Amino acid sequence: MKKVLVILLSLLIFSSISHAEEPRTTIDKYNNGPGAVAIVLENNLKVHVYPTSDSLIICELPKDTRLSFLKQKYNKKTHETWDYVILPNGYVGWVNEKFIRIYC
DSSP: OHHHHHHHHHHHHHHHHGGGOOOOOHHHHHSOOTTOEEEEOSTTEEEESSSSTTSOEEEEEOTTOEEEEEEEEEETTTTEEEEEEEOTTSOEEEEEGGGEEEEO
16 A cells, blocks of 8 residues: 555656656657557566656566556766656556667
8 A cells, every 4th residue: 555655646746747858759769659568678677756766666577577668768967768668557667778678
């Protein structure tokens, strides 16, 4: 129950700040859009509330987990690219793009 409340609170906070994001570059980079399939490449992939490695971890995913890709964000401070995905249980979160592969 506590985990669900944390996730819901995180989504509420994220939705209030998401309007300040930069324009998406996903379609240019991958030539596909929201809803594309993404596959986890390594075991214990950490899913975060925000697109930074020091943000709250929602869960960890095993290798070969299928995700639905939504959008992408570049973190200027860390020079990392993060992907916003839908997890198999329907929750959403951010994963580092180095650890997933996106398919059309």
